[in-house]
Amino acid sequence: MxxxxxxxxxxxxxxxxxxxxxxxxxxxxxxxxxxxxxxxxxxxxxxxxxxxxxxxxxxxxxxxxxxxxxxxxxxxxxxxxxxxxxxxxxxxxxxxxxxxxxxxxxxxxxxxxxxxxxxxxxxxxxxxxxxxxxxxxxxxxxxxxxxxxxxxxxxxxxxxxxxxxxxxxxxxxxxxxxxxxxxxxxxxxxxxxxxxxxxxxMVVYLRRPGDQSQYSAPLRLQAAQTPSVRELVAWAAEHPAADLSVPALARRVGKSARHLTRV
Amino acid sequence: MxxxxxxxxxxxxxxxxxxxxxxxxxxxxxxxxxxxxxxxxxxxxxxxxxxxxxxxxxxxxxxxxxxxxxxxxxxxxxxxxxxxxxxxxxxxxxxxxxxxxxxxxxxxxxxxxxxxxxxxxxxxxxxxxxxxxxxxxxxxxxxxxxxxxxxxxxxxxxxxxxxxxxxxxxxxxxxxxxxxxxxxxxxxxxxxxxxxxxxxxMVVYLRRPGDQSQYSAPLRLQAAQTPSVRELVAWAAEHPAADLSVPALARRVGKSARHLTRV
CATH class of the missing domain: 3.40.50.880 (Class I glutamine amidotransferase (GATase) domain)
Known part of the structure; x- marks a missing residue:
């Protein structure tokens, strides 16, 4: 080089x-x-x-x-x-x-x-x-x-x-x-x-890694209208230092594991 | 108007x-x-x-x-x-x-x-x-x-x-x-x-809603160096239609609920 x-x-x-x-x-x-x-x-x-x-x-x-x-x-x-x-x-x-x-x-x-x-x-x-x-x-x-x-x-x-x-x-x-x-x-x-x-x-939302899909994943996510998953993503991103145990995630995402399964 | x-x-x-x-x-x-x-x-x-x-x-x-x-x-x-x-x-x-x-x-x-x-x-x-x-x-x-x-x-x-x-x-x-x-x-x-x-x-990653935090959440997430959470977010975003049950998320994120709790 x-x-x-x-x-x-x-x-x-x-x-x-x-x-x-x-x-x-x-x-x-x-x-x-x-x-x-x-x-x-x-x-x-x-x-x-x-x-x-x-x-x-x-x-x-x-x-x-x-x-x-x-x-x-x-x-x-x-x-x-x-x-x-x-x-x-x-x-x-x-x-x-x-x-x-x-x-x-x-x-x-x-x-x-x-x-x-x-x-x-x-x-x-x-x-x-x-x-x-x-x-x-x-x-x-x-x-x-x-x-x-x-x-x-x-x-x-x-x-x-x-x-x-x-x-x-x-x-x-x-x-x-x-x-x-x-x-x-x-x-x-x-x-x-x-x-x-x-x-x-520059308020760039996310420094995307090179192997990130071009547009399909996040835009598909929006198109999929799955608020629970969106909430999960947003909440996990907001609280990297918080309780991210599975029960806590379940409570956050859909109030129960059963609800999450139904997404 | x-x-x-x-x-x-x-x-x-x-x-x-x-x-x-x-x-x-x-x-x-x-x-x-x-x-x-x-x-x-x-x-x-x-x-x-x-x-x-x-x-x-x-x-x-x-x-x-x-x-x-x-x-x-x-x-x-x-x-x-x-x-x-x-x-x-x-x-x-x-x-x-x-x-x-x-x-x-x-x-x-x-x-x-x-x-x-x-x-x-x-x-x-x-x-x-x-x-x-x-x-x-x-x-x-x-x-x-x-x-x-x-x-x-x-x-x-x-x-x-x-x-x-x-x-x-x-x-x-x-x-x-x-x-x-x-x-x-x-x-x-x-x-x-x-x-x-x-x-x-335009290959804009995510159409961000108006109430999204300016930079703190996703960039804090990157800075936090918590690969498990990052994987969770990436995986959930990639698979909105997949099995998003708590056990499945736990497997994805850290192989076990215990691992996830340690994040």
Whole structure:
């Protein structure tokens, strides 16, 4: 694994964006890294945190898939200097880049120079097209996982993961999962305490482990309309230090074991 | 409650941003509304969804607190036409606006014209300063809830809520909680099915109810390092339709009731 970090130097994270990108793929991780940096500074830590660069396909405003317009800090053609972590974002516009040889060539060159390479959501398609995911385990947005596997048979698609690490290649599921990936990278770089502080500051509900199902479990739980189970989960989460004996849980959940069995 | 919606017209949502805004306060809700609109269109529904406007304090690029730069669609001085929902976003820059009479006056005028008025994170401070939250129950970022209550004693601060509705005034906790608020508004406008579809598309882990604790429960759970409880929660969530009897839960959680009691 290549280290592009010098002691005392901020870890430079490049986020690759383009027209019709999913803006939350970009701003979610970006804000996590920025908040980690601010936390370190506020606490007077010596680690300088992250230096962030939004890297566009071209200069000037970029229109995201929702119509939201933002400004890149530089373009992929003009990007110079060391990059620690390169993240390729997802969105409808990724399809238009799959035969862009300039972008694909740049990604291949960068892949050999960065410490970590990653994708958010459908950003996987671009890395796969560049041949950078061959033999790697990756995840992507659940709605396009089957297509990714079909199109790139040498890529090992694990379609129900929030994020996946395989060597120095990282990938995350759709949209908001990019924030989970960013937290995982922050934890790797700066420790669990800083990652947890970032999650708290951003009011991220739960730092989801990589092997968490993408959406099925918690959303299925809501759809299932099983208030007793929901109560159990909420109560156990609220009271980790409380009496979590089976009788206590039974009392909490459904007043009796019999009630619980009927759920 | 004023209705600014005509039949067949998109619900116009204005998101009020400014220099040093927390960019995720903006892009999170914005992307939720945009995705709801796209889902309706893809499914051929007659409801046109949302029309979104990023409203800045001035024209030209706005620099967020992380350095991320974006472009507003218009300015508060130039905003014309019906607005259905006005959301005031949070961020470090909110402090600089608390004595901006032009902004405060505009908010007061808008408050009488919109169907719904809301805030994300520390956006509450601006609405409170404008006198629009007197007697209302609201929430805000946990780190500034005490300050909000002290500074605006007529505002009823409920500091440990993800989002709060009081009449036509809505507020959310910090940063990512703005997405929960947006989902709640989408559910109100378009039904639970559409809101759930948006949550799935964005891979939002859990559509959190408004009375969910801001961060304490799930993050405390992680910090508590109690794998048994964590397993219980994860397993119960994964298997809402499975055997959730007390013996089955006991087996899952810690192999025995005794083990569970020791947690």
């Amino acid at each position: 290549k280290r592009s970090k010098r002691p005392g130097e901020a870890l430079r994270v490049a986020l690759f964006a383009y027209p019709e990108v999913q803006a939350l793929d970009l701003s979610g991780p970006l804000e996590m890294f920025a908040r980690a940096t601010r936390l370190l500074r506020d606490e007077g830590r010596t680690h300088p945190g992250y230096s962030l660069a939004v890297v566009g396909t071209r200069a000037g405003p970029i229109r995201s898939s929702s119509g939201f317009r933002f400004l890149p800090d530089t373009t992929f053609g003009a990007l110079r200097g060391r990059i620690d972590t390169l993240l390729v974002l997802g969105g409808l516009g990724v399809n238009a880049l799959l035969d862009d040889q300039a972008v694909l060539g740049w990604l291949r060159r960068m892949a050999g120079r960065v410490r970590r390479l990653g994708s958010v959501c459908t950003g996987t398609f671009l890395l796969a097209e560049a041949g950078l995911l061959d033999g790697r385990a990756v995840t992507t947005h659940w709605s396009r996982a089957a297509e990714l596997a079909r199109r790139y048979p040498r890529v090992r698609v694990e379609q129900d993961r929030i994020w996946v690490r395989d060597g120095n290649v990282y990938s995350s599921a759709g949209v908001s999962a990019g924030m989970d990936l960013a937290l995982a990278l922050i934890e790797e770089d700066l420790g669990a305490e800083v990652a947890l502080a970032v999650a708290r500051a | 004023k209705r600014s919606k005509r039949p067949g017209e998109a619900l116009r949502v204005a998101l009020f941003a400014y220099p040093e805004v927390q960019a995720l306060d903006l892009s999170g809700p914005l992307e939720m509304f945009a995705r709801a609109t796209r889902l309706l269109r893809d499914e051929g529904r007659t409801h046109p969804g949302y029309s979104l406007a990023v409203v800045g304090t001035r024209a030209g690029p706005i620099r967020s607190s992380s350095g991320f730069r974006f472009l507003p669609d218009t300015t508060f001085g130039a905003l014309r036409g019906r607005i259905d929902t006005l959301l005031v976003l949070g961020g470090l820059g909110v402090n600089a606006l608390l004595d901006d009479q032009a902004v405060l006056g505009w908010l007061r005028r808008m408050a009488g014209r919109v169907r719904r008025l809301g805030s994300v994170c520390t956006g509450t401070f601006l609405l409170a300063e404008a006198g629009l939250l007197d007697g209302r129950a609201v929430t805000t970022h946990w780190s500034r809830a005490a300050e909000l209550a002290r500074r605006y004693p007529r505002v009823r601060v409920e500091q440990d809520r993800i989002w709060v509705r009081d009449g036509n005034v809505y507020s959310s906790a910090g940063v990512s909680a703005g997405m929960d608020l947006a989902l709640a508004l989408i559910e109100e406008d378009l039904g639970a099915e559409v809101a759930l579809a948006v949550a799935r598309a």
